Amino acid sequence: xxxxxxxxxFAIGEAVTPGAGVxxxxxxxxxxxxxxxxxYFQGDNVLLAVSGAREIQKSDHPQLFNIVEEMQIASGMAKxxxxxxxxxxxxxxFAAGRxxxxxxxxxxxxxxxxxxxxxxxxxxxHEMSHILNRDVLFMTMTxxxxxxxxxxSDLFLRGLMRAGTRSRRYxxxxxxxxxxxxxxxxxxxxxxxxxxxxxxxxxxxxxxxxEYLADANAAVLTRYPEGLASALQAIAVDSVPLAAANKATAxxxxxxxFDKASRSxxxxxxxxxxxxxxxxxxxxxxxxVSFQAYDAAWRAAxxxxxxxxxxxxxxxxxxxxxxxxxxxARDARTRMRExxxxxxxxxxxxxxxxxxxxxxxxxxxxxxxxxxxxxxxRTLAVPNAETAVAAQAGDxxxxxxxxxxxxxxxxGAPLRVARPAARSWATIKCACGQPVxxxxxxxxxxxxxPSCGRTIQITGP
Numbered sequence: 116x117x118x119x120x121x122x123x124x125f126a127i128g129e130a131v132t133p134g135a136g137v138x139x140x141x142x143x144x145x146x147x148x149x150x151x152x153x154x155y156f157q158g159d160n161v162l163l164a165v166s167g168a169r170e171i172q173k174s175d176h177p178q179l180f181n182i183v184e185e186m187q188i189a190s191g192m193a194k195x196x197x198x199x200x201x202x203x204x205x206x207x208x209f210a211a212g213r214x215x216x217x218x219x220x221x222x223x224x225x226x227x228x229x230x231x232x233x234x235x236x237x238x239x240x241h242e243m244s245h246i247l248n249r250d251v252l253f254m255t256m257t258x259x260x261x262x263x264x265x266x267x268s269d270l271f272l273r274g275l276m277r278a279g280t281r282s283r284r285y286x287x288x289x290x291x292x293x294x295x296x297x298x299x300x301x302x303x304x305x306x307x308x309x310x311x312x313x314x315x316x317x318x319x320x321x322x323x324x325x326e327y328l329a330d331a332n333a334a335v336l337t338r339y340p341e342g343l344a345s346a347l348q349a350i351a352v353d354s355v356p357l358a359a360a361n362k363a364t365a366x367x368x369x370x371x372x373f374d375k376a377s378r379s380x381x382x383x384x385x386x387x388x389x390x391x392x393x394x395x396x397x398x399x400x401x402x403x404v405s406f407q408a409y410d411a412a413w414r415a416a417x418x419x420x421x422x423x424x425x426x427x428x429x430x431x432x433x434x435x436x437x438x439x440x441x442x443x444a445r446d447a448r449t450r451m452r453e454x455x456x457x458x459x460x461x462x463x464x465x466x467x468x469x470x471x472x473x474x475x476x477x478x479x480x481x482x483x484x485x486x487x488x489x490x491x492x493r494t495l496a497v498p499n500a501e502t503a504v505a506a507q508a509g510d511x512x513x514x515x516x517x518x519x520x521x522x523x524x525x526x527g528a529p530l531r532v533a534r535p536a537a538r539s540w541a542t543i544k545c546a547c548g549q550p551v552x553x554x555x556x557x558x559x560x561x562x563x564x565p566s567c568g569r570t571i572q573i574t575g576p
Contacts, residue, residue: 208221212251235346326387
């Protein structure tokens with residue numbers, strides 16, 4: 116791809132101004148360097164923002180964080196990646212970050228709701244393998260080079276179509292013995308047309324090979340190839356479109372949202388291998404797990420002598436037996452309900468548990484102070500931290516013989532709320548009006564409002 120980029124720049128430089136090929140080469144390299152710097156320092160943030168991913172904490176989904184931490188320990192990464200969730204019921208995931216110290220994994224809500232623990236572990240292991248193998252950085256830089264080639268080719272061809280006067284000048288120069296200039300124009304046009312196509316085929320081929328490596332690495336990390344194979348099977352049959360994906364971000368997902376079968380142009384123009392092929396290789400590994408076992412399974416599935424694993428991972432490879440199915444105590448309905456509650460939580464819904472057992476969930480734009488339970492008809496008050504602390508302060512003043520008038524809590528004083536005895540999700544409203552979620556797993560005695568930063572003291576069991 117680098118050769119294509121530099122050759123394209125040189126040919127366009129010579130075609131525009133004879134003798135200026137080196138300047139064209141320098142210009143092409145400069146475009147790539149500038150775009151690469153932007154992608155290196157901000158590529159992960161751009162990808163997460165474009166995908167609509169929102170960061171969550173361990174208290175939001177303990178099982179997901181437990182899996183991420185397990186894979187961090189298994190892979191030897193020094194730092195736990197940040198975890199994000201996408202407000203989408205499609206089944207998919209991706210990794211972001213230029214190195215293991217600046218890494219993130221993002222999963223859709225549908226993935227959390229529909230996969231069991233072993234399947235989710237396989238997906239997380241696959242994405243963390245991309246981080247561990249520096250695939251995210253590698254494919255980002257390769258994609259930037261592809262984008263540079265496409266952009267330079269497009270600029271040249273558009274400029275050539277508009278340069279009518281220049282075409283007449285080239286014709287005169289050709290009649291006066293300037294055949295070399297005309298030849299360079301033809302060469303530049305041919306390169307401008309073919310270079311983007313060739314670069315895309317290279318990019319797709321590299322992307323497919325890294326997917327195989329991530330699958331093998333996930334099997335080694337989890338010691339359970341069936342987990343990832345079963346997850347890929349669920350992703351393959353999922354018909355929900357991924358709304359957050361586009362043509363630029365699609366190669367970063369565990370399965371291409373636009374071409375899960377990956378059969379277009381016999382797979383040459385696909386970013387991912389066919390999911391059926393990936394599943395077949397994983398399930399053919401047998402009772403032992405290693406890169407050698409994956410490579411042998413791949414060769415057997417494709418009838419070739421040459422494998423797909425890099426020599427570097429085969430050199431110090433170790434074989435370990437597969438583990439047993441870990442199981443999952445939660446059923447599909449519970450997983451889906453937890454995923455839905457997590458989505459509402461990150462979208463700042465208010466949770467109101469009723470004594471009848473129903474949990475009423477109010478959107479953030481709900482502004483009334485009470486709501487009727489749709490099951491039993493009881494009136495539920497929307498908890499307000501400002502009102503609660505004001506009443507509490509008024510009671511304290513009354514006990515001390517004061518006027519009983521509550522102090523002004525709008526000046527930034529800490530708010531105090533009581534945790535529900537049932538240790539379930541609870542929602543209060545800060546004095547600024549921001550809904551604040553209290554997780555049942557929160558152990559800290561206080562937290563800060565994400566909007567105004569006011570300290571909220573939590574009392575109770």
